[in-house]
Amino acid sequence: MKLFKSLIIFLMQRFLKEEDRVALRTQHRQENKRRVEDRITAVLLSEKGGIEVHYLCPL
Numbered sequence: 001m002k003l004f005k006s007l008i009i010f011l012m013q014r015f016l017k018e019e020d021r022v023a024l025r026t027q028h029r030q031e032n033k034r035r036v037e038d039r040i041t042a043v044l045l046s047e048k049g050g051i052e053v054h055y056l057c058p059l
Helices: 002-015 020-046
Strands: none
Touching: 002 020
16 A cells, blocks of 8 residues: 555656645545545434444545
8 A cells, every 4th residue: 555655646746736736635635524524424413313324434
């Protein structure tokens, strides 16, 4: 996994301008925050008996 991440970073530095890399990191960060918010909402709803939660990926 570490090698894959290093390869991605290398390719980003080769083919993307700095502002594009910043925009991509910002987009990924926002997507990650949204997924966390969705998980928290699902857990809170399940505790109230509103829905049943099935996780496809770990927190």
